[in-house]
Amino acid sequence: MSNPSVSTLWRTELRATLWLAAPMAAANLLQMLVYAIDVIFVARLGETALAAASLATTLFGLMMWCFSGLTGACAPLIAAELGGRRHSVREVRRTVRMALWLAGACGIAGMAVCLWGEELLLLSGQDQHVSALAGDFLAILLWAMVPNVMATVLRNFVSALGRPIFATAITALAILVNAAGNYVFVFGHFGAPAMGLDGSAISSVITSFAMLGAYALAILNDRRMRRYHLFGRWWRPEWQRLREVARIGLPIALIILAEGGLFSSAAFLMGLIGQAELAGHTVALQVAALAFQIPFGIGQAATIRVGYHFGARDSAAIAAAGRAALVLAMGYMAMPAALMILAPQAVLRLYVDPQAPANAAMVGHAVGFLAIAAAFQLFDGVQAVLAGSLRGLQDTRVPMQLALFGYWLIGFITSVGLGFFTPLAGTGVWLGLAVGLVVVSALLGWRWSQRARLGLLPVKKESV
Numbered sequence: 151m152s153n154p155s156v157s158t159l160w161r162t163e164l165r166a167t168l169w170l171a172a173p174m175a176a177a178n179l180l181q182m183l184v185y186a187i188d189v190i191f192v193a194r195l196g197e198t199a200l201a202a203a204s205l206a207t208t209l210f211g212l213m214m215w216c217f218s219g220l221t222g223a224c225a226p227l228i229a230a231e232l233g234g235r236r237h238s239v240r241e242v243r244r245t246v247r248m249a250l251w252l253a254g255a256c257g258i259a260g261m262a263v264c265l266w267g268e269e270l271l272l273l274s275g276q277d278q279h280v281s282a283l284a285g286d287f288l289a290i291l292l293w294a295m296v297p298n299v300m301a302t303v304l305r306n307f308v309s310a311l312g313r314p315i316f317a318t319a320i321t322a323l324a325i326l327v328n329a330a331g332n333y334v335f336v337f338g339h340f341g342a343p344a345m346g347l348d349g350s351a352i353s354s355v356i357t358s359f360a361m362l363g364a365y366a367l368a369i370l371n372d373r374r375m376r377r378y379h380l381f382g383r384w385w386r387p388e389w390q391r392l393r394e395v396a397r398i399g400l401p402i403a404l405i406i407l408a409e410g411g412l413f414s415s416a417a418f419l420m421g422l423i424g425q426a427e428l429a430g431h432t433v434a435l436q437v438a439a440l441a442f443q444i445p446f447g448i449g450q451a452a453t454i455r456v457g458y459h460f461g462a463r464d465s466a467a468i469a470a471a472g473r474a475a476l477v478l479a480m481g482y483m484a485m486p487a488a489l490m491i492l493a494p495q496a497v498l499r500l501y502v503d504p505q506a507p508a509n510a511a512m513v514g515h516a517v518g519f520l521a522i523a524a525a526f527q528l529f530d531g532v533q534a535v536l537a538g539s540l541r542g543l544q545d546t547r548v549p550m551q552l553a554l555f556g557y558w559l560i561g562f563i564t565s566v567g568l569g570f571f572t573p574l575a576g577t578g579v580w581l582g583l584a585v586g587l588v589v590v591s592a593l594l595g596w597r598w599s600q601r602a603r604l605g606l607l608p609v610k611k612e613s614v
Contacts, residue, residue, distance in 0.1 A: 175447025223399030233461025257296030430515025449538030456542025561586020
């Protein structure tokens, strides 16, 4: 760059984004390991149990991530308040309080949906026995909904306040709790009965409450965060702030529903093709999702950094924050893509034994799916960062529309067409996922590049 000040700003923002993204990405990875522990234990119960758990957690996880997106609007709002007025204790407290209100209300609604889990799976055409097992699993797992969504609100708060390391430590604690819970309740140890699938659900519920309690304790015992008095007068409504969180958060939730719904629908499509395909899809998707947690964390950091500069009305810093996040994400995604192509069975060994004869069909499908996943890794990381950067500008409605178009009108239709009307079957479903990601990343990239012309920027302090 010819302008030294712009070059210095970019390097400064790169360091700041990396400092914030590293613990957030680590927390995301650890969160995936929390879920992976369930898969590891349940996979040893057999293909049918794994298929049931996959369908149940797909439904539960889709709702939870949508609700987390809705309440996650607190992150750009908190960042903007901190950027605009450094001592905005009252405004931040109002935002977090109303986000917690939304988390409770949404969580209760999600619990009600879980009660009808078996019926919903049967309506989608899933196997009757597998649906019954999944319904029983959801009847226990539903109790984890409210604490999980509330914990994500507190995670956004500690990260925006510059304490993302708390999220990393608490998620590491969750791994230990979930591993111990699965060990005790799935197979029956230390005098507990062997409860199989139900034991894994019980472990997940215990883990969710442990995470929520850990966040509360961390906030109450940290000097900087304690002064916000988040839990004081929690019953007091702030209706205008609630509407603001919902206005920004609802499109975020719908974006997550669009992308998560595409991948979740792929699980249902796989269930219609065959149990081996569904099991292979589940394991391959776990691997791809694990790799995605790094750019997802970078995107979360981009939301906070861009949001902070949005509140400070610094357009040059906004540009630097977005560029830094994109460089970090694109530089990383080449590594997991290479592993998926060069050593797929070594990667799958994290979840299953690739050499076991009983897993032959599952592993065969999973290896093929991973080859496609490697191809779309870059686009998946780019769209995550671009979506996060646009959220920092509090621009969520149009990105939602672009996501719905790309994931469903393009991606889902391609998955159905290739999966059921060509010999590609499961491979065709995954090709549809790749097409959807490519289209959405291109559309979001165009919007970010046109942010000034589209009027998304605040009044600039200096030109880019």
